[in-house]
Every structure is written in structure tokens, then in C-alpha cells.
Amino acid sequence: MAHRSNQAVASQEHPAPQTPNGEPPRPVRRLLIGWSTALAALGVSTAALALALWLTRFPIAEFILSGALAERGVEADFEILSLDLGGIVLRRIRVGAEASPDVSVERIETRWRWVGPVPRLESMRIVAPQVRIRLNREGELSLGALDRMRRVPGVRRFSVPAIDLTIEDGRAFIVAPFGNLNATFQGAGTLGTDFSAVGRIAESSFPGGAYALDRGAADLLVVSRDNGIAFRLDAVADELVWSGARTRDAHVRLMGRAPLDVARYELEAAWRIGALRAVDVSADNFSGAIGAEAVAQGTSINPQTWQARGRLNASALTLLSNTFAQLRLEARAEGTDERGEASWTLAAQRFDGLSLISEQPSANGALAFEFERWDMRGETQLALFRSRLNADTQQRIRRAFPDFGGAPVGPTFARAERALDAAADRFNLTIPLALSRANENLRIFIAAPAEARAATGASLRLAPLRQDAPALVLQWPGPTLHGALSLELAGGGAPSASLLLDTATWARDAPFDADGTLTLADWRAQNASIAAHELGVSITVAPTGAGRVDLRGPASITGPLGQGEVRDLTPNLDVAILWKPGWRVVPNSGCLPTRLGGLDAAGLSFSNGNFALCALNDALIAADSSDNLSGGFIVRQLALNGRMAGPGAQPARVTSQSVAGRFSGRVGNMVLALEADTPRLSIQMDEDRTLAVALRRLTANAHVADNWRVEGAFESGTLTDPALPGSVSTIDGTWSAAPDNGRPVIRIASGDALVTANRPVSEDERSLFQPLRLANVSAILREGRLDAAGDIVLDAESHQLAAFTAQHDTDTGVGAAQVVAPAVTFTEALQPHQITERARGIIANVRGPASAVADVTWSREDIDARGQVILNGVSFATTTMPIVQDVRGVVVFDDLFALTTPPGQEVTVGLLNPGIAVRNGRVRFQLLPEQRVAVEDAAFAFAGGELAMQPITVKLGQEETRIVLTLTDLDAASLIAALNIPDLAATGRLEGAFPLLLTARTAYIENGVLRALPGGGTLAYVGDAGRNATGITRIAFDALHGFRYDSLALTLNGDISGEVLTEIEFTGENTGRPVDLGPIAPVPGLGRVTVRGVPFVFNVRITAPFRRLAQTAASIVDPGEILNRANGDTQVDVEVEEPPPVDLQPPGTR
Template identity: 25%
Template sequence: MAQEAAEALSTKPAGRKRRILRNALRLALALLVLALGYAWFDREQIADSFLSDYLAEQGVQASYQIDRIGTGQQVISNLVIGDPARPDLTVERVEVSIAPRWGIPAVTSVRLVNPRLYGSYRDGQLSFGALDPLVFTGSEEPFEFPDMTLAIEDGRALIETDYGRVGARLAGSGHLRGGFSGELAAVMPELALAGCQGQEATLYGTVSIDAERPRFQGPLRLADLACDNGLAVQQAGVALDLRIERSFEEFDGTANLSLASLAMADAQAAVHGTSRFSWDKGDLTAEYDLAADHVASAQAQLGELALEGRLRALDSFARVEMDGDLTGEDLRLGPELDQALAAAAESGEGTLAQPLLARLRGGLARELPGSRLAAGYTLRHEDGRTSLVVPDAFLRGRSGASLLALSRAQFAMGDGLPRFSGNFATGGTDLPQVSGRVERLGNGGLQMQLAMREYAAGTARLALPRLTVRQASDGALALDGNATASGPLPGGMVSNLQLPIDAQVASNGDLALWQGCRQLRFDRLAMASLTLGRQSLTLCPQRGQPILRYGAGGLRLAVGANALQLAGELADTPIRIASGPIGVAYPGVMAARDLAITLGPADSAQRFTVTDLRADLSADSIGGEFTGADVFLASVPLDVLDASGRWAYADSRFTVTDASLRLEDREATDRFQPVGAHEASLSLADNLITADAVLRHPSSDTPLSRVHIVHNLSSSTGHADLIVDGVTFGPHLQIAPPAADCLPGGGSARVEHNGLTCLALGVVSDVSGTVTGTGRIDWNAEAVTSSGSFTSQGLDLAAAFGPVHGAAGTIEFTDLLGMTTAPSQRITVEAINPGIEVYDGEMFFQLEGGELLRFQGAHWPFMGGTLTMLPVDLRFGAPEVRRYVMVIDGLEANQFVERMEMSNLAANGTFDGIIPIVFDEDGNGQLEGGALTSRPPGGNVAYVGELSYEDMGFFANYAFRTLRDLQFNRMEIQLNGPLTGELVTQVRFEGIRQGASAERNLISRAIGSIPIELRVNIRAPFYKLMTSIRALYDPASIRDPRDLGLLRDDGVRL
């Protein structure tokens, strides 16, 4: 509409009045734009040209409505500059007053009604859109306020920035070169600046101009601010009184600061203070008086902390210098630091750190409340370097004692490591006394020398007799000194431990500790029940390398010793620790060879040896392998030999896995052959050891027993559970190995055998069947006990007195380790054949010490009577005379004939007797005084079959028919002789007479009334005597024990 009006005016004849009006309108609009930009709008002298031509020349899109044109006033309404859809400036009404000045029309006043300004601040650039050509003209002329009066009614602005939206309101009036007064309010609901997030930032105050010097008076407030670096502000306010010089390059003012809460990381305080400041062309000078109340952090607390001094910043903060005084009151330990000291003392319980830290904490708790802090300082910053100079500083405790004193202290930060110089000293009741001096060397470096007097608490003592720290000009450090410590350690204590301190820290932070071989000395070291006397250990690095390094590549450790030789006592028992070469490389491996630990006197020592021990120190957890480990315990007659496997330490747990070992009996006469285990495991955590293994027969890999062990190191108590799930004996596994493995010189076959114990050789062999059972071993600091129970449902075996079939029962051990059973262990036997097979018997025995078998008797039903084996003591592996006595009670002759399947014979009568078998020390066996006697009234024996041989002649046939059926009053059989030679059997009949089936004749009737005694001598091998008749047609009915390996061919028992 404004453009149409301009076109309409241009078609009419030109006139002077119309030209004056057009020029006035152009001038008024130009002055309006300049007035809205305050100091910017009037940078260019207002041209007398027409406003529309001026806006067109500047490329400013605008629309407006001319309400009135006069010689002294022009009124424009609905002014819009910029895109009408998103204007940059709108003004509801503009009134411009013009009066001649020096004969030239000039704007004397501007009145703006409801102006609305829109702008942005992005990437450091301020923009008002279409107004930019009018505001940012590029003129280098000094800024000057226009000579006019400005009135703004309800002016508002909205600026979009990278940090948030700013809304402002301005209302006021007055001459711009002096007399203007108004109210300014600004609000920023959300603030985002350099990693910080703020809420509700507001500015409110009065704006005035006096002698072309703007002034603002009012508060700047911020509800809260939170930054990523931990800075947090709540309820912040600054009361400003700011005056700006007419050139806008200088200003001065005052600020009253109030922060309800200022927090950084875990520190928090309420801050207040005042400041006077001035800015002059890039230079800032300020005086400050600040105070922080109730300063609290996790490490320390202060009742009050105050800073007072001056600040000078030159060349836009390129150089900064601040000096002043710092004072504080009532310094205390923060809860976290106090708890850390308490936790450190608690975690150090049982060490020398615990009493020392407890004394330190107590001393600080008594001295710090009511303490006073004072220091003077000068802080400078230039070219990226910062220095702090403290001429003197002190912290005095409640008692007035100096807790910390600094003098001539300097601290510098820049390239390389921070540098410090000055004197310091600590002290106070119950606090360590440390004194030191830091001084600059001629080469630009620093040197600090300090010493700490012996600090003691109870039996704990720590001293630093000498420590020198040198800092080169590039920041590199070198430490040289020693430390002396005495006091308790976990489970023990140390006396006069002397530890060298030798370290280098490069300017980039790389650490090197202990160049060359170093000695560690102590007068006495006690750990638990282990006590070592005065010792000296020499530890050496790799050639040309320090023992410990730390840098960009992480931690590196390389240390070794050619050998260890330590001696002392363990629970009043002598102990000796020796080793071959030991080396540790981290990350890498740890290796130790030929470790040997000996406990006790030489003649009864417990010995532990490890041929090779390795650890991988580059993994997340420590672990490795070991080989050649042997364990010899004097109190346990079993040796663990040639153990190997993997071990690891992680999460406070020590474990052994995939372990293989061999278990052997240490006795001169092995009670059992070696057994092995593989895939065994062990775990140690919280002083509790648990171990699991399966003992196996070496050659057949047959599982013999599962073993589960638990041991508590704290109480020295534990137990082992043995579980025999089922051991089956057969061709590949026997109780007794072959004789060759048990004879001298047979040791080379110790691993490749099929037996469990040589003690059973000559006692049992050819075992077939399965045994199950469990065992338990318990121990404590005083004693070891063990028990077990083992069962078989049926074993077949060959014994010295004959084959055994179906031996079944349960054996209860009262001392499993000692191989001792309870008395009267019972085993049932389906059949036994000492020459004549007997069935369904039972045996009783007791085993003592694994060496003595007390055979307490055996009973069998025997051909109508009983067969009893009398008690006998058998000592395994010892040369002795052994006497086995068989007692026969009530044997029925007819059952004997039937059992022997002698169908051609018929007999009756009852017999009693005894059969002693005696083996001498050399194992030669014979029958001594064996006898069988018939019970009264005697019996009968008759041949009821047909003759199976040819006719022997008249008289022989006549005699046989006469004697084929005999009755006797008494029959006695005596047996004597060697088992493998000819056994002499004497048979004597008394009161002989013909039986009912015998042929009677003249001779038999003639001698029938004559008492006859018949004696028969038989010479035959023992094992074929009792079966000689049956053996005529079944010679394999009974096996010979010599064929079973129980006896040699010469009769010697194996």
C-alpha cells in the first residue's frame, strides 16, 4: 500500500511542498532505524535525501503507512522492515519531530509506540536481518549519540542465540546525549554455554544517559547453573552499577556478588563479596573482597575462607596478575577423607599402618577444630605459564602448634611437569614431623631434601632418614634415599626393615625404579608362625634396565635373584627355604626353579620341592604351570611325586587345575603299589582349601577312588572323603601284582603293573569281583583320625589254603590310614576248596596297622559236620612261621563219599580231626600232626561196584570178595609231610570185621572172632591225596595253587 501511495504521488505535478514532505518522511524513517540501533543507528550522518530512495539504495525491504505529513512532524504507522511473514522490525506508530537547526531541517525527537525488534547471534555474529545494512555500515568514525530526544513506549526485542533465546523490554524517554531514563528488563529462560546448562537468567534495572555516558543499575540473577565439569550454581545474583564511557571502549563499576550455593565436584560453599572494577581499552583492574562460608568437600571442611586483593589483566587477559591474602578458620577433615583414614587404618589392621594411621587421625581430629589458616600470595599468568608465589603460609592448630608452615614457596605450571620451590615443615601433637627444603639448582632444576623423624605408635615405627628429590629443568625427577620400618604385618611383624628408594621420573611422566641390584634387609621377620632371623635379599634387574618401569607402555617389572637361602622357625620348628634362579617379568612371566622347603629337624623333616614353577603375568589373572612337584610329609607315610598342572590366582582365589600326580607309599615295604591321578583340582580362598581328584590304577587307568579334601588354614582342621564307586578286579587289575614286580630288581616295572599291593602276594591272587565303599579322614592341630567302610557282594580268589568263591561282606576300618579295622570283621564265603570244596562258610578277622592280619577263625558246614579254621596272626611281608589249623568236627563218611562222587564206595561213620599246615620263615609248607579219628562205635566201608580190572587170580579175588565190606570199631588217619613232596598218610583200622555184603567162607569164619588191626601207609602228593580216587577219571577237578602263583614249584610261599 505504501508503494502504491508513492507511485500515486509520483504521477502528480511536482511542487515544492510535496518535495519537502517527501524529504521529511525519508529523513524520519532513516532516523527511526538509527534510533532503534542505539549507538549503531546514528553512525552515519543522516542524509537529507528522501527516505524511500535511501532504503532502496540500501536494499532494505520495508512497508509503512503515512498518517500525516507536516513541516514540523511526520507520523508513520504500521512500519514493517524485512519479510512481512517474518519481519525484523515492526513499529505500530512512529512520530518524528523536525525543526531547523542552523538553517537545516533536523530531527529533534522520535517517539516509538510498541516497537518489536527481532535478531540473532550465531557463531559470534550479531544480525538484525534486513536492518543490517543500516546498522552495520562499516564506518570507522567514533560512535556518537544523536542529538535528539527519544521516547520508547513498550519496546520489546527477541534475540535468538547459540546459547538460548533472550527476550527484552525497554520503556523510557529523554535526550540521548543526557537526560534519557528508562527501565530495562531481559530474561533468558534457558542458557546453554560451554558445557553448562542454566535456568531463568534475568536482568532488571534502570538505564540512563548522563553527558553521553550510559549507566545501568540493577541485578543480574541466575536460578541455577550446572556444568559438565561439575560446576553448579544455585540462586546466583550480582547487583551491578555499570557506567560506560561515550566511546564505548571504557567502563567501570561495582558488583555485589551473592551465591546461595557454589559447588565444584564434591566441594560446596555459599559465596558473597564485593568488587570494584574498571576496563580501559582491553585492560582490567579490579579490587575484590570475597568470602566463602561453610566450605565443605569430601576431603576437607572450612568454617570460612576469605580472599582479599587486587586483579590486573592486560591486553585482553593475555597477562594476568592477582595478589592478595587468604585467610581461613576452623579447617577440618572432610567425611570422605576422615572415613578414608579410618578405612585405611581398619584395612591395615594387623600391619604397622594401622597404629600409625590411627595416631595420625586422632592428632588431626584434636588439632584441626578451631584451627587458623593464613597465607599471602601472588598469582601470575602469561604465555600459557602460570606461577604462584606464597611468601609465607601457616596452619595453626587448636593448641597453637604449627601443623603446616610454608615459606618462600613457588609453584609453576606450563610445559612439562609442575615445579615447586620453598621450605615446608609439618608438626603438631601426635602428628609426624617432616621438614624439607626445595631450592632451584644452577642448571634451572629444583632439588628437595626432606626427612621424617621416626613416627611411632605402639610397636609400629616409620622413618625417612633421608630423601632427596631432584627436578631437572624439563621437569624430570630423581629420588634417592631410604626408609626404615618396624611393626606388625598381616599375621606377623617386621623389625628394622631397610628399604632403598631409588627412582627416576622423566619429564613425560615415565617412572624408573631401582637401577641395578638392590638389597633388602631386616633384623627379624615373622609371618604367622614363621620367623626369619636377620636376612639380606639381593634383587637384580635385567642388564641395562631398572627393576620397575612405568610409562606410556604401562607397568613393567623385571627382577630376579640367583638363589634364595632363608632359615628360621615355623611354629618353633626349624624351616629352611632354598631355591635356584627366580625371575619375574611383568607383563610377562614369573619363573622359579628348584624350590625346596624343609620343615623340622633333618631326620624328621617335611619336604616340599618344585622343579619348575611358571606364571603368565600378562593375562587378566595371574596363572601358569608347575612341574616336578614332590611332597614328603613325615607324619603321613604317603608321598606325592612328580605332580604337574596349571595354577591361577584371580579374585582372591588360588586354583590348581588339570593336575597329574603319583601317590606312593614311603614305607620300606610298600603297602600299596603307586597310584596316579590326572585332571585333579585344588582351590584356595578365604583360608579354605578344597581339592578333588580321582585316584587311578596307572597301567589300566581304572578309577579306584574319588577324593574330596577340605582344609581350613585358620583352624588347621579339615577332612578328606574317599568314595569308591566300584573297583572291579579282573585280568587287568589285581590286588596282588605279578611276582616279578615285587621281587628285588622288579622296580622298573612299578608303573606298568596290574596289582595294588605286594603284601597280598602269596596270600591271595586271581581275584575277580567288585568292591565299593567310602572312607573319611579328619584332622586338626592335635591329631588325625580316619575311618572307612568297604563292601563286596562277591569276590572270587585263590588263597594259600585253596580257592575261594563268593566272598562277601563289609569291612569297617577304624583307622583307614593305619589300615586298622575293628575286631571281628565278618565275611561270608560261598565256597572254599582246601582240597575238598566246602560251602556257605564265614570268616572273622582284624587288620592292624596294615601289617598284621589277625585271622580270628572261620566256619563252614562240612559233610554233615563243621570245618573250622582256628585263629592265626599273619604279619604281611615279614619272614615268620605261620601255622594254619583246620578243625573237622562231625564229618559223615557217607557224605564224604557222595561229595567225592565215588559211586563204587559206600561208607558210614562220623569223624573228628585236626589238620595243621605250617609254613616256615622261608615259606616252606608242610602238614604236621594232622589226624582224623572216627567216633564210636566206628563205621563201615564197602565196595559196591563191579571190579574194573582183570582177574588177579584165585586168592586175590577170594581176598577181595572177603574184604569188600568191612566194619570197624575205630579208624584213625594221620597226615605228615611237605606240601610239595610225598605226604605220608597212615591209616589204622581197629576192630575190623566183615560187613553184611562180604563173602563169608571158611577163612573169614575162622578169623572172625580174632581182633584184627589194619594199618595202611600211603605216600602221595598232598594236593592229590584227598582226591586220588576221583582224580583217576577227573584230574582237573581241583586246581593246584602252584598253578595260581601262590606257591613256587619248590614249595616256597610267595
């Protein structure tokens, strides 16, 4: 037929027939013949065609329908039950695969009527339609084979025919990831008049993991009345799980309405979800609605005019960890078929995200656009009022400004931290954004300043660097970023900082690059500051996130160092800060030249120092991807020259072989280990005096986190000063520093040092003290005041002598120390020469308790040491005094280094025995330089009177010492008893003087005199020495049995330890038993003559050991010689034996 159809069409293109002779027929006849032939042919053809079409109507219909479906690639099958001029009936319609059809209909009945030559559909009945719908995991709907029948949406407006439509027993099978849903639908009525249809998905549940449905259901209602049509779809689910996203208590409603000619239309959607949880989204009480109205164009479904509105509410909504509380979003839009305008507002009670929390967040914007090319322009204003940074961000800010305590940057960092911390507690943030799209280029940019202004007055402002260009522009296609901006921080106590980026560029798969300058103009706190004027800055960030910041130029730091100050510490920066993996700070070209304007510490002031700061292990500081810190720095051959503070301004110098610092720990808990190799401080106090402190090593481990602390040690130190009596060496110990009430406090613990006396100037001089050890030394340096304490121990015997406390003011250089020895007991194991070599050979065999207190004061100009020694019954021997016992008293020293005292020092002596024992003495003296003693007064109770020493100055340790002892008002009886003279009794009062020459071995009496005071006294010898004597000797002994003298004198010369020449002269008369004068003066004829009251003159010269001189009378072997001494000069040597006990009662009268 096609072929015939094609042929018929081709015959119409042949030229009209001509007469044989080429002439046209005659008009009338030819017209009649033509019409007749044409009518006949038409009638026959029409009848034949109608018959043919009627006979072949089923195959033709099948061909047309099958061809239309095949043309769209749809596999289909159907059967035509009937076809006539009024309608068609199809049955067993199938679309899609035979085994699993996408659509199947048991029967379709269609009726139409003819309006002229055009049929018009009047009714349609669809029986048992079944539709299979597939919903994949991406949420896409598929109708299977029917998808191929979809056309690209057109703009031609269509109309809904007003027909009778009946749908019976319809079913839909929805294949979803969680399971298969079954729906039923049916409807009946005339469209535009009384049509209604309903569909329903019964409540269903499909438990599962990633995909699940609990108690889900849906209802669809379609109504067509008043020449319009409307629908409403309600869907609910107690819980729906889709690819891990979970909703609870969800309600959705979709509605739409339009007239049958679709001249206008309305669409609405509303939802209410109790809870939504997904990977990057969560919401509670999430609800909203969207509605749109449009007036269609005359020949197109596209809108001529339109308007839309929408709202969204949520009690809580979280997007990418950004949470809104009580969110409200409203938007409106309107326009024509060519352009539109929209506006929107957003508000919430709280926003928590982007590292901040806002109690009054809001935003609004407006947008104008064109449909043809989608060009647009718009503006947005974001406002986050009553904001504060969240706790983590504030903690990161605090960590960015660690507590450096007494370091130079400590006050500036602390003030910046306080200012930014306070500013972060309450501020308002506004960000204006603009948008434009033209020629398929989309741009989002910041053309006006964005600002965060705190309640404290601090502000952070981002603004365009140039007036004719935005600060930042983000552009598509790309995306790309470019701009020029200024970022300024000021006010509220925050540092005044300005970052000016002349260029900032970025593109996809390309690094971000920026260049500019950084200025720190007014970063100050008290007497500390950090300044950098136009520090060059270059920033590069690679697509991988790795990047670097280069800083070039000088930065100046001024601030405290402990209780001192650093001024204008200015490193000339040329460093790079690199990150990912981790981060590190490295010098770009070797070491960093560093200038030191000034350094004041511990009463010293240094100025104009220069050194090189070099990196250890290629990084000044670094951290790996786990935030473990490393790197460090070193300064080699450090040398600083300066002066002491104060009017003297003595020159000072600090040197060190090297000073190194190594970082360890973690970010936020940093440890900086500092080590100085052979540090040395020397101060030239005057032309001949240089004070020097040197250490082999000084370490400090600084821990910097929320707070800071330093722990360190010092090793093998020495302290030398010619003004001191000795030097200090092997100084070892540990130290620490930490803040206390915001002030740095330095503590020294477990300190130890050896104190050695200076070498004597000459061989004759001895060292002031034996080596001492300072042990258990502890010290605290707080606010410029050093307080120290410790023990003083004999180094050789480890015997603790004393404890000390000390104070020093580092600002004034004034200090004091007190040494207290509360109880030093001298024994055989502890002697003074073990404390001071100057006591050796001078004092020995010391026994007994003593205590001492020494007070030492110093300034920058001099040092003074005073003290006192308390003797509590000390006994000892000296080179010239073999026995000194029970010495008590307080000796005050006005110069401990020279061992001198003021005049008037007084002690009591229980017993002094240089050969003659004296007791209960009182000695007043003064210690003079060069080991001299000025005896001002010395008196002892002796023999009922007093033995005193005349004032004299002696030098301790010399070979000879001359003293003069005076005897005053001695009682003769007491003297006899003190001298332990046997068989002799005496009365009377005596006086005298004994010049003594004291040596290391003995004492010499030089012209010592003892004489009786006026009034005389008595002598009585009652011993047996003269019992067998005869002659003159007998007369002498008889006279001495009771003798009253009126004058008596003794003269002594000689060695107390050896022979003493004693001359005794006394005169008087016997008063005891009568003396028989017969042997010397016989009277003839009278016989035996005895007399009383005979005057005698005794003149005796005796050489004998001094200690036995008093017993001479008990050992006289020739008493006659005694009497002969009155007439001659005979020397009598008397040997004295150990005497028997003395009978103190005088002999009776014979």
C-alpha cells in the same frame, strides 16, 4: 589574506614614531591628532573589513568548515546556500567517500541570535539525514569517516542547548554480518521543553549459518522536557546467531536520563533472554538489570558522587561446564570521584561443576578501591554447602584405591575408599579469598584456612604453613604464584595424612616447584596399616604440563596376605613419579632396598627378611597417553627364613630364583602378571624329616578393577616328606583367586600330579603302591580352610581307582583326607599287583568286586592313615591257597601305610581248596607289620562237621607256612561224599588234626590223624573190585560188604600234590552177608563154612596221590595183602583209577 593578516600582526610590534628632533609633541595637540587619526583609520578599516567579509562570506565559511574537517582527516563535501547574520543553510552535505558516503544530509538550516558579540544557537532543521553504521564480527561499531572526528573523552562538562530541533525523514543503514538493517528516525520540538524523537528498525530476518537474525526489531524514543533529556531503546529478536552463539527470545532495554546541563545522570540496562547457547556459556531464562546514578562535578562530567546496583537471574547458567540452577546475583556499589566500595552476594539452588554438586551454593564479598591508581582490596567467601562429588570424580577416587582383596594394602585401601566415598556424598566446603592491588601489583591470596568438612566427620583443610604469610599468593604482573601451605586430611575413618609444603613457586613460562614432607600417621584398618613419617616430597610441573613428584624415605606396610599377614614391609623409597606423556614410576638410583618385618602364611611365619626391589624396563609401573599400562619389578635370589606357627616352631625356608611382576591392561583395569622362578618351601619337621615343596614355575595374573581376581598356573612341582609313603611329582594345574563376600577365595582347577611310592629300603622289600596319578584335582581355600577333591588313577593303565576329598586348616596345620573307591572290580585286566607291588607273588588271579575307604589325618607333628576294604565276593589264589572263592566282609586298617589292622577282622569264605575243598568258612585275623597275618580263628563247614585252623601267625610271601587244621564231629557219610569216594558207604562221626606245611608249590601233611568218635559206625563196600577175588582177598571184600567198626584211625603223611603215606586201622565185625572162611580155615568134613559177626582187624598202609586216596578200595589189585597186614608190615602201593559214581547205600547182607 593570511599573509596580510600576518603582516598586520607584525606591524603591531614596531616602536611608536618619534619627532625629528627626538622631542615629544606637545600633549594636547598630539592627543587630538592621534585620536582623530586612529578613529578615522578604524572606521575606514572596519568598513572595508566588513565589506570584504560580507562579499567573501561564502568562501570564508567554506574554508573554515572544510579546514576543520580536513584537519581531522575527514573527506567531506557540502554546499552553502545562504549565510547571514542570523543563520546558515547548507545542502548536499556528504561525509566519507563519494561512492559510499558514511553520512549524507539533504539540507541543514541553522538559525542563531546574537547576544552581545556572541551568537547563540536557536534552531536547527535537518532534512533527510542518512547514516551508514558498520557492525563487524567482533561486535565493534564504526561510523566510517566520522570515527576520525572522535576525540579522547574529556572530563569537561558540556550542556545540551535548549534549541528547536527538527529532524525530518532520517534513515540509518546498519551493515551487520548477517545482513543490512534499515532504520528510520525523526524528531521535532524544543530541547528541554517539548522535544521528542523516535527511531525504528522494522522486524527483519536474515537466515544464515554462523550469523543469522530471525524477527529482530528495535525502537528508540528520545524525550526532552522539563530541562532534561531521556531516552529508551528496546530491541527484540526471536533468534540471533552470532559466531556460533545463539540466543532465543531476547529482549533488551537501555534507558538514560539527565538534565540539559548534565549535572547528574542516570543509566539503566535490562535484559531478558529465553535461551543462550555458546561455546563456553549457556543460559536459560537469563535476565538482569544494571543501573547507575551520578552527580557530576561542577566543571567536569566525571561524578562527584555515584552509586550503582545490579542483579542477574537465570534458571540455569553454565560457564565452562559449571552449571548454576536458579542463580541469583546482586551487587551494590557507591563512592566518590576518588574511591568507591562495592559488595555482592550470589546464591543458587544448585551448583554442578568443579567435579562436585552443591545443593546450597553461595558466595559474598566486599571490595574497596581508589580511582586514581586503581588500588583496591577485598575479600570473598565461597560456600558450597550440602555438596557431594559427582559420579565421575567418585569413580576416580575408587579407581585410586583399587580393590586389592587379600593383598597387604587391601584393608587400608578399602577403608580409605569407603571413608572418602562416604565423605564425598555430603560435605560443606568453604574457601576464603582475599584480593589487593597496590602500586599496579594485583594479588589474590588465601590467608585463612579453606576447609571441606564431611557429614561423616572427615575433613580436608588447606591452611597457611606460617602464621605471618598466606598459604598461596597469585600475583600480577606476571602472573606468579608463591606460598607455603599445609594440607591435612583426618577424621571420619579417612587416612590421617599431612602434606607440608615449605615452598611453592610458579611463574609464567616457568615450572611450578614445591618441596616439603608427607606424613601418613594413622592409616589403619583392622590389622592393616600404612605409615610414612616425614616422607620427603618434591614436585615439579613444567609449563607444558609435564612434571614429576619425587618421594624419598621409608614407607611401612602391614596387612593381610590371603589368610596370612605381612608385617612392616618397608621399602626405602627413592622414586620419581613422572607424567605427560602418560606417567611412570621409576627408581632414582637402582633398586629399592626393602625390609620385611614378618610374613605369616599357610601356617608359616617368616621374619627379618631383606631384599632388593628392582625395576623392569626402567619403570616400576607406567602408563602411556592412552592409559595403557606397562613396567614391572623383579626380586632376585629371594630367601626368607622362618618357622612354622605353633608350639613346635619347626624351621622353614622359602627361596626363589626370582620373582617378577609385569603390569599391563589399562588404568582402572590393571593386570599384574607375577612369575616366580623355581620357588621352593622346605620345613624341617624334625632332625631326620624335611618336608619340601618345589615348583619349576608359579604364575599369577592379577586383574584389578572395580573388583579383583587372580588367575595363574603352577608347573612341574614336587612334594617330598619322609613321613609319607611316597612322593608327589609333575604337579601341574591352574589356580584362581577372587573375593567372595569380601573374603579372598583361592581355587585350584585341572590339577594333576604323579604319586610314586618310596624306594624300598632293601631288595627284599617291595614298594607300597604302583605309580598313581592325581587327576582332575580341584581345591578351594576359604578363610584358612582348604577343601580339595580329585581322582586317583593308575598311571600305567589310566584306570580310575578312587576319588578323594581333603580338608586342611592352614592356621592349625591340621587336616584330613578321605579316599573312596566305591566299586573296584578285579578282572584279568586289573590285578592287585597293579595297585601295590607287595601283592605280586602273594595273591593272584583275583576276580570280583570290592570297595575301599581310606581316612588320612595329619597335623604338624604326625600323619595317620586308616581305612577299610569291603570285599563283595572276591575270589583269588595265593601261593599256598590255590583256590579261595567268594570272600566277603569288611577289613578295617589302623595303618594304611604299614597295612596293619586291629585284632578281630572277620571275613567269610565261600570256598577254600588247598587240596581239600571246604566251604562256608569264617576267618578272623589281624594284619601285622612286616606283611604278617595273625590268624585268630578260621573255621569251615566240612563233611557235616567243622574244619578249623588253629591260631597262627604267618608271614605273607614266605617260602613255608605251617598250619594245623582240626576236624571236629565230621559225618563219615558226608566225608565219603566230600572226598568223592565211589562204591563206599559209611556212618559214624569222625575227628582229627592235620598239621600242614604249606609251600609255594604244594602242601605237606605231617602226622595228620583222623579217628572215629566213640560209638563207631558202619562201612559198606558195594563195588565190583573183589568180584573175581579169591582166598583172603575174597574174604576181605565179603567182610567189607557190611562192616561195623568200633574203632577207626587214619594217619597221613606226605605231599598233598604228590604221594601221601596213609595208614588205616580199623576193627570190628562183618554184619552183612556171611563170609566164606573155607579158603583160609577149611574144616574137614564140613565143606563150605560161612559166618557172620566175625571180628576183623584191618591195618592198611597205603602210599598214593592224596586226591585219589579215598578211591583206594576201587583199585586194590591184591586183596590178600590187605588181610596179611594184620600179621605183617607189608607196604602196599595202590594205584587208584578215576572212580565211578559212588553208591551211597550200604550193601545188603549176603
